Amino acid sequence: MDRRPAHCYRYCKNKPYPKSRFCRGVPDAKIRIFDLGRKRQKWMSSPSVATWCQMNMSSFPPRPGGNPARICANKNMVKSCGKDASHVRVRPHPFHVIRINKMLSCAGADRLQTGMRGAFGKPQGTVARVPIGQVIMSICTKLQNKEHVIEALCRAEFEFPGHQKIHISKWGFTKFNADEFEDMVASHMAAGAFATRLPRQAPPATPDPGHVSLPCSAHRCCFWGQAVPSCGLPSTSALPRH
Numbered sequence: 001m002d003r004r005p006a007h008c009y010r011y012c013k014n015k016p017y018p019k020s021r022f023c024r025g026v027p028d029a030k031i032r033i034f035d036l037g038r039k040r041q042k043w044m045s046s047p048s049v050a051t052w053c054q055m056n057m058s059s060f061p062p063r064p065g066g067n068p069a070r071i072c073a074n075k076n077m078v079k080s081c082g083k084d085a086s087h088v089r090v091r092p093h094p095f096h097v098i099r100i101n102k103m104l105s106c107a108g109a110d111r112l113q114t115g116m117r118g119a120f121g122k123p124q125g126t127v128a129r130v131p132i133g134q135v136i137m138s139i140c141t142k143l144q145n146k147e148h149v150i151e152a153l154c155r156a157e158f159e160f161p162g163h164q165k166i167h168i169s170k171w172g173f174t175k176f177n178a179d180e181f182e183d184m185v186a187s188h189m190a191a192g193a194f195a196t197r198l199p200r201q202a203p204p205a206t207p208d209p210g211h212v213s214l215p216c217s218a219h220r221c222c223f224w225g226q227a228v229p230s231c232g233l234p235s236t237s238a239l240p241r242h
Helices: 062-081 143-159 178-186
Strands: 035-037 048-054 058-060 086-090 096-100 122-130 135-141 164-168 196-198 211-215 220-224
Touching: 035 062, 048 143, 062 086, 062 135, 062 143, 135 143, 143 164
Parallel strands: none
Antiparallel strands: 035 086, 048 135, 048 164, 058 122, 086 135, 096 122, 196 220, 211 220
16 A cells, blocks of 8 residues: 555644554654764854744654655755764654554455545554744754855755745854853853763763863762852762662
């Protein structure tokens, strides 16, 4: 039996129907990779990010749209900017299960099979439910590659239904604008992305210049850019042992 066209599942009409113990036998999603390119680049080296937002509510099947759009955008960026010059990230993940009522479609099928209309059906695949304004794809790169990023997203836009909009967004994959982020770095207000708890036995092998490690009473905490006297976390010796 042929695969049903994607316009049959384009609109978000009902509630989300994820995979669970009540919804079994769901095939795996066709899109398996959501991050491509240089994923471990420094947060100061790639300030420009172009995002691609959805302007109407719809559902995106990963087989007709998501995977070809990811391949198209990445191939265009590799061709124009180089292999490790950008970081492409697909934002929505397919969790909504779509169903199909399998029927014969050959000649004389009415003599072989009759079925009810509007049947519940069995799981066929998964799609991503995308509301208005959600970011579909983001590309992080340097400022001189901004025109190539916009061209790559324009070409990937043909793989999706509906109306989309491309705009230049925050610094890297952070939540700050470019001007705001530069002011924070100049005034030493940018403390980095996270604080990591390290055990006593495993100090960092190659510490980063902006990486500050502070000894506490029971363990050490690592902070970026600024020193904090104490972490306030409970001691590891006071935790119950099983």
